Amino acid sequence: MPKMPKWVADAMESLVSNRFLKVVVSDCVYIHPSLKKITFSGDLRNIKFKTGQAVIFRVDDTNFRNYTPCVWDSASGRFEIIFHLHGRGPGSNYISGLQVNDTLLISPPRGFDFYKKKYNHHFFFGDETSIGFFKSLEQEIEGNGQQYTGILELNSDAALPDAFPGSRVKIVKASTTKAEQAIRFLQSIPEAQWELCKTGMFYLMGNARSIQAFRKAIKEKGISSKQIITQPYWVEGKIGL
Numbered sequence: 287m288p289k290m291p292k293w294v295a296d297a298m299e300s301l302v303s304n305r306f307l308k309v310v311v312s313d314c315v316y317i318h319p320s321l322k323k324i325t326f327s328g329d330l331r332n333i334k335f336k337t338g339q340a341v342i343f344r345v346d347d348t349n350f351r352n353y354t355p356c357v358w359d360s361a362s363g364r365f366e367i368i369f370h371l372h373g374r375g376p377g378s379n380y381i382s383g384l385q386v387n388d389t390l391l392i393s394p395p396r397g398f399d400f401y402k403k404k405y406n407h408h409f410f411f412g413d414e415t416s417i418g419f420f421k422s423l424e425q426e427i428e429g430n431g432q433q434y435t436g437i438l439e440l441n442s443d444a445a446l447p448d449a450f451p452g453s454r455v456k457i458v459k460a461s462t463t464k465a466e467q468a469i470r471f472l473q474s475i476p477e478a479q480w481e482l483c484k485t486g487m488f489y490l491m492g493n494a495r496s497i498q499a500f501r502k503a504i505k506e507k508g509i510s511s512k513q514i515i516t517q518p519y520w521v522e523g524k525i526g527l
């Protein structure tokens with residue numbers, strides 16, 4: 287539940303406080319003016335993490351928000367998250383204000399185990415909110431000698447290619463017609479390359495309407511539902527999915 291009355295939020299936090307993790311901000315880097323990568327440190331020795339799982343932050347008196355670590359190292363007690371600072375909600379504002387040495391409580395990671403190791407090819411589609419998931423997925427894929435390609439639909443594309451040196455992800459500009467440029471790029475993928483993509487797994491994250499449009503497009507190109515994983519992270523006009 288992303289929003290709740292303050293007394294409920296307080297009661298919930300105190301009930302689960304022994305299960306929440308106390309972490310400290312140890313580094314903040316701006317990949318782009320609207321993308322902040324924060325490194326957190328804490329005692330994570332008994333905490334397990336799987337690619338795509340999210341942690342919950344209490345971002346003010348009444349709101350909780352989900353974010354996905356892109357790096358998680360239980361042994362060294364360190365994890366990183368890439369946050370999209372869109373400036374329209376309490377989550378974005380709270381993250382903007384976080385500074386080195388700030389201390390906070392977060393939930394342990396929760397959610398599905400997204401990475402499907404049995405496939406040799408992986409196809410990723412997402413936006414600013416899912417760059418962290420993509421980075422984490424990329425590490426798993428490369429670590430297992432597998433292949434990937436993908437499309438990032440971004441509002442803030444100008445400086446971003448520099449953030450992905452050597453990456454095989456195509457960056458396209460977001461438009462009001464959701465996933466329009468991404469679908470155009472999809473249609474231009476050469477047949478031989480698409481034959482390879484068709485054997486693999488598709489991960490669609492980020493904006494719910496873009497996911498819907500892109501999912502329809504890949505199904506029309508012969509991808510079956512069981513090859514598609516979707517996880518909406520946000521949608522226009524709704525708070526905290």
Ligand SMILES: Cc1cc2nc3c(=O)[nH]c(=O)nc-3n(C[C@H](O)[C@H](O)[C@H](O)COP(=O)(O)OP(=O)(O)OC[C@H]3O[C@@H](n4cnc5c(N)ncnc54)[C@H](O)[C@@H]3O)c2cc1C
Pocket residue numbers: 340351352353354355367368369370371372374375376377378379414415416418419518519520521522523524525526527
């Ligand atoms: C499982 C999960 C994992 C997630 N992981 C990440 C992550 O790693 N990094 C990350 O940045 N986000 C992530 N998100 C998305 C993030 O939780 C949402 O964007 C959330 O809505 C932000 O809260 P807020 O308080 O800033 O805005 P809200 O109060 O939720 O929304 C206020 C307004 O802003 C709009 N809005 C929300 N998000 C965006 C956006 N990104 N761009 C433009 N408008 C927006 C809403 O539609 C609404 O109109 C994740 C979400 C889920 C469900």
